[in-house]
Amino acid sequence: MTTPRSILDITDLRKDYVTGDTVAQVLKGLSFSVYAGEFLALLGPSGSGKSTLLSILGTLLRPTSGSMRMLGQELSTATDAELTNFRSRNIGFVFQYHHLLPDFSALENVAFPASAVMGRETDAVLLRAAQLLDRVGLRDRMHYKATKLSGGQKQRVAIARALMMNPALVLADEPTGNLDRENAEHVMALLARINAESGTTFLISTHDPDIAARCHRRLTVIDGRLAGIETSSGPDDAGHRPMLAAE
């Protein structure tokens, strides 16, 4: 077994929402780590703080206090511009709703993150985007406009787009929530395959116990607190990772 390499360390993370005189504590001191190559599930009932946590991990939301260290960089105190730059290079998103750009083709959507960073749509960028679309089984649909694709195809394009910058962490928020059973199965199988083949780290927020069961570890958040961390082989302490994908 290889020594687990942590890519994300969360320590005593808190998030409060203030409305007038009322302070709602949504996250109440979370601490855990995410390791390179992990396939991790984030579980919890509605209102547990799961989405808030995912937003903070995606650097779209700032924590009220606590530390969030990713790839050796402290992000809780970074400026907006630093967070934007960090996000563009190291974090990929797959949302419940695909959020593709409707006026662009599948290929252009996948190439978008790299083209935006480089300022041009280079041949190398388009080649990589085409390879990613091939990998998600949409080689023959790459020039289709996003609006011409089915729901499952759109979500696969969104997955390819999340992988475009070869991010250290892909955050997936209910990635199968809008899909039928068959498409959901395809998407999950695809994510698992990418994780197994490339060692891409996934953190998947889900309600579905079947999806959670396919992950290496399961973090359960209840009422803003980490209620438990469970590995595929059984309950475990935070920070310990008994099973890792090939690195």
Place this chain on the structure above:
Amino acid sequence: MPFRLKIATRYLLSNRAQSVLLLTGVAIGVLVFCFMSALINGLTQYQITQTVGAIPHLTFEPREREPRVISGDKATMVLPAVVNGNLQRTQIRSWQSLMDSLSADPAVRVAVPIVSGNALLTRGQAVGSVAITGVKPEQLSDIADIAPNIIAGTAELDLDGILIGARLAKNLSVSVGQPVVMRSDRGRERTVKVRGIFRLGIESLDERVAYMNFKAARALLDLENGVSRVEVKLFDLYAAPPMSEVYGAATGLKVTSWIEKNRRLFDAIQGQGTTGTLIKVFSIVTIVIGVASALLLTTMRRRAEIGIMRSMGVSKEFITTVFVAQGVLIGLAGATLGAGLGYSACWALAEFAKRADGRALLTIDVAGGNYAYGIALATFASALAAILPARAAAKIDPLEAISQ
């Protein structure tokens, strides 16, 4: 193509109906801008040509004499009295040196020494009062365009000939070749022949002015050495006011600019210029409001997309540029179209809209449409108008936008 420009173009092309409407709005704004420029410039040129074309830009005259005070006994009231200055004709004695200075001035197109005075023109029982303008024959048309406007006879100014206006000729029932008697206000008399009759279209000149040979006029008006005034045409007629001050101070003469003498005309030209500017400003403001509101709507409609771009790490500056680029593209395309249409409309009106006598129905200066300026201004205004929606787009919270 830069990626930001590609996105801006794609956004514009994806909503063709809105883009076409926006383009049309900008084009109409620039069309109005160019058309008004051509119209106002044409009108101004016409008015200036009609009025200033026949008068000097600067007139050098001797200063009028100050009234002398005649005091009586100390006990009696002091009464000012004006000694009649007309008894002694005012003149510029050192006009030759003035002519030398004016000839050396690069701003001066032409300087003409003139001898002038009043006379009665008699033909049989008919008598007409005229203002004699004695001018060197070769300089006859340097100030007023006499020669091309001769309708009978020639523009030759020999020692025994005069040129009179059509109105005066009609009043005196005189025609080319006939003799008339001139009696000047100095009491001198001379018989001259009408060599030519002109029509300038300016009532005061056509009815009152008689042109004479410079030397003949000197003798008739008893001005053997000096001249009555020196008239000057400049290359830039709007340089007249400052030059009148400079020359007035330098020569001690009374130097009057055409603007001073035609204040009402100048005010009218300025007034119509201001009106034209206001119309042009309003057309540009309309463009700004149209572009800004359309792009704000686009910002609202594309809120989720902007949010997803931001979540992918696209910077605020990137989003701002995409929206400003849309403004620039719309402005440039619409303005070019508008300027093209404006030019076509001006050209067609100037070419085809004629009165029965062949003159243009509208005084349009086709070349004065400020087309390039209109394009540049409208493009700049569109870019400026896009800044507000661009800033609004850049401020969109990605989390909020994605959640919607």
